Amino acid sequence: MSEKQGQKETRDKYSLRGRVYESIREDILSGRYEQNTELKEAAIGAELGVSRTPVREALRQLELEGLVRIIPNRGAYVNMITAKDVQDIYVLRSVLEGLCAKWATEYITKEQLDDLEETLCLSEYHTRKGNYEKLWELDSQFHEQLYSAANSRILNHILSDFHDYVKRVRKATIASEGRSVKSTEEHRAIFEAIRDKDAIRAEVLAKQHVKRTIESIQIYGLDKIL
Amino acid sequence: MSEKQGQKETRDKYSLRGRVYESIREDILSGRYEQNTELKEAAIGAELGVSRTPVREALRQLELEGLVRIIPNRGAYVNMITAKDVQDIYVLRSVLEGLCAKWATEYITKEQLDDLEETLCLSEYHTRKGNYEKLWELDSQFHEQLYSAANSRILNHILSDFHDYVKRVRKATIASEGRSVKSTEEHRAIFEAIRDKDAIRAEVLAKQHVKRTIESIQIYGLDKIL
DNA sequence: TGTTGTATTATTGTATACAATCACAGTTCG
DNA sequence: CGAACTGTGATTGTATACAATAATACAACA
Numbered sequence: 001m002s003e004k005q006g007q008k009e010t011r012d013k014y015s016l017r018g019r020v021y022e023s024i025r026e027d028i029l030s031g032r033y034e035q036n037t038e039l040k041e042a043a044i045g046a047e048l049g050v051s052r053t054p055v056r057e058a059l060r061q062l063e064l065e066g067l068v069r070i071i072p073n074r075g076a077y078v079n080m081i082t083a084k085d086v087q088d089i090y091v092l093r094s095v096l097e098g099l100c101a102k103w104a105t106e107y108i109t110k111e112q113l114d115d116l117e118e119t120l121c122l123s124e125y126h127t128r129k130g131n132y133e134k135l136w137e138l139d140s141q142f143h144e145q146l147y148s149a150a151n152s153r154i155l156n157h158i159l160s161d162f163h164d165y166v167k168r169v170r171k172a173t174i175a176s177e178g179r180s181v182k183s184t185e186e187h188r189a190i191f192e193a194i195r196d197k198d199a200i201r202a203e204v205l206a207k208q209h210v211k212r213t214i215e216s217i218q219i220y221g222l223d224k225i226l
Numbered sequence: 227m228s229e230k231q232g233q234k235e236t237r238d239k240y241s242l243r244g245r246v247y248e249s250i251r252e253d254i255l256s257g258r259y260e261q262n263t264e265l266k267e268a269a270i271g272a273e274l275g276v277s278r279t280p281v282r283e284a285l286r287q288l289e290l291e292g293l294v295r296i297i298p299n300r301g302a303y304v305n306m307i308t309a310k311d312v313q314d315i316y317v318l319r320s321v322l323e324g325l326c327a328k329w330a331t332e333y334i335t336k337e338q339l340d341d342l343e344e345t346l347c348l349s350e351y352h353t354r355k356g357n358y359e360k361l362w363e364l365d366s367q368f369h370e371q372l373y374s375a376a377n378s379r380i381l382n383h384i385l386s387d388f389h390d391y392v393k394r395v396r397k398a399t400i401a402s403e404g405r406s407v408k409s410t411e412e413h414r415a416i417f418e419a420i421r422d423k424d425a426i427r428a429e430v431l432a433k434q435h436v437k438r439t440i441e442s443i444q445i446y447g448l449d450k451i452l
Numbered sequence: 453t454g455t456t457g458t459a460t461t462a463t464t465g466t467a468t469a470c471a472a473t474c475a476c477a478g479t480t481c482g
Numbered sequence: 483c484g485a486a487c488t489g490t491g492a493t494t495g496t497a498t499a500c501a502a503t504a505a506t507a508c509a510a511c512a
Contacts (some may be wrong), residue, residue: 015495017286041464051497053279056464060243060283061290066383072238073464073503088380095321153315157292158384199411241465268493277467282494299473301496 011069016050019134021058023048028067028078029167033226036079039068065161081165083222089162094207096159097143100150101190101206105199107151113195120184120191127184132175139174142187146206149194168193169217172225179216186212242276247284249274253294255393257452263304267292291387307391309448315388316440320433322385323369326376327416327432331425333377339421342371346369346410346417353410358401361410365400368413372432375420395443396452407440412438 012018026045027033039059041052048055059076062068069077081089108116115126123138147156163170173179186209192204217225238244248272253259265285267278274281280437285302288294295303307315334342349364369389373382389396399405412435443451 012296015298017495040462042462052464052495053498057283057286060287062289064290066379070238072241074505075463080376084378085380088378091325092322092381092384095325096318099317099321152310153292154311155318158318243465266492268492278494279466279468300475301493 006217015054016059017054020048020050021045021061022060025065025067025164028062028080029164031080031168033078033080035078035080036173039076039078041076042167074150078102081226084168086166086222086226087214089166090210090217093159093162093166094210094214095212096155096162097146098145098203098207100152100155100197101194101202103152103155104146104149105194105197105202108194110146112149114193116142116149116194119145120187123184123187127180130177132180132181135180136171136174139170139183139187146190153164169225170213173213173216176216179213182212183209227402241280243280243283245286246270246274246276246280250284250288251291251293251390254288254306256389257306259304260307261304261306265302265304267302274373282414297442307452309452312392312443312452313440315392316436316443319385319388319392320436320440322381322388323372323436324429325419326381326385327428328425329378329381330372330375331420331423331428334375335418338371338375341375342368342375342420345371349410349413355408356403356406358406361406362397362400365396365409365413365414372416395448395451396439399439399442402442404446405439408438409435433440 009143024039033039039060041055045052045055059068061069063070063076067079067081069079071077110116119142120137123135123142126135126138144160147163149160151157174183186205190205191203193199194203239248248319250265259265267281267285271278271281285294285296289302291294293305293307295305297303345364345368349361349368352361352364370386373385373389376382400409411429416428416431416435419425419431
């Protein structure tokens with residue numbers, strides 16, 4: 001992949017606050033906490049070996065995101081992503097990933113296109129191998145590369161968040177041979193549409209791609225994942 | 227309007243941090259700061275009569291939102307909403323408000339529908355009066371009522387933020403007789419489609435409504451507003 | 453028994469103290 | 483003259499201290 005050393009670091013992972021934020025966020029999104037779990041500043045601080053200050057800052061950020069609900073003078077409580085949320089997110093993603101692909105067709109650079117193709121080739125390799133863990137990473141990477149290529153700060157922000165929020169769901173869908181093969185094929189089709197500068201086709205294909213993912217989830221049953 | 231006492235208070239306006247957050251956010255969105263203005267914790271704290279602690283927490287929230295850019299150990303800098311951002315937001319809003327109207331048609335309650343109609347009637351009254359300041363508030367209220375009615379935490383969150391981000395632009399468009407009359411008419415059409423349970427029509431009309439707003443802006447010229 | 457008042461304790465909210473880092477000016481040395 | 487070095491001041495990052503608030507338990511009382 002052409003050089004790019006962590007340029008995408010929009011979030012600060014090096015400060016204590018950054019690490020605390022990532023840690024709690026990951027714990028919520030991965031389902032380690034239950035809904036309404038009370039997050040006590042002192043306890044979390046002790047667990048992570050920091051004082052309350054960075055913990056508070058992290059909790060306030062998570063509140064803004066909606067992953068945590070803060071009641072003044074009382075405490076912070078976990079707000080899980082619900083099944084309804086996931087369904088809504090997939091409907092929104094369907095539209096927005098379509099728009100993203102359309103814009104990417106317009107704005108993508110030669111380098112970004114090459115990077116995308118490289119990711120795709122690797123995906124195809126690991127699809128054949130059935131290496132789901134790696135495949136999941138590459139799936140994430142493919143989508144994130146598209147988000148960047150669309151050249152829209154606003155759209156990128158939303159889609160990146162959504163992508164995180166349904167991480168568990170995506171992990172589950174990828175981990176089946178049927179869906180993973182289809183998914184990679186769809187990625188290639190999207191890539192080719194973008195490469196051929198066919199924005200309409202790219203948009204339709206990207207929309208379909210997300211729609212089919214949620215369909216494969218609904219067959220499996222969302223409850224089992226969340 | 228049927229009783230509802232500030233239930234929508236998802237953000238904490240009463241703590242110092244809440245007030246600091248609102249204050250800085252308003253200053254950024256209203257254009258009181260220039261792009262890249264350095265926001266020094268001590269200075270802001272002094273200005274608002276609080277210590278650095280609540281200021282820091284507010285800045286971290288604004289960072290997550292993308293309204294502020296924090297460089298570790300260096301400082302916080304204002305990230306204005308650019309003209310490109312506004313255009314992107316309107317494209318996204320066009321789609322999302324459409325979806326919102328569709329969902330609202332499905333989920334809206336009798337009370338919410340009555341509230342919406344009341345807002346609409348007031349809007350029509352103040353349109354005739356040419357009372358733009360009040361009209362702007364009612365326009366905001368109408369849209370926010372739709373966001374609630376759609377019954378989607380996720381969609382509500384995004385659209386509410388967008389709504390804030392383009393506040394200045396909306397203020398400018400409302401303040402012309404031509405557009406304000408049209409806009410209120412479009413609101414009524416959307417309302418009637420929802421009332422008649424015609425989701426498709428509601429979606430199309432809501433999409434159009436946003437699209438026409440941005441068109442009227444482009445005639446006027448975005449640069450003059452931002 | 454049930455309710456109200458109150459002391460106690462735990463937790464959050466804010467201010468402050470101190471450490472770490474950075475920007476910049478002045479200095480030294482090639 | 484310019485580049486590397488260094489000390490000083492300013493600013494952020496984190497920890498801690500203290501204040502304010504809320505939850506709890508328990509006693510007093512009707």
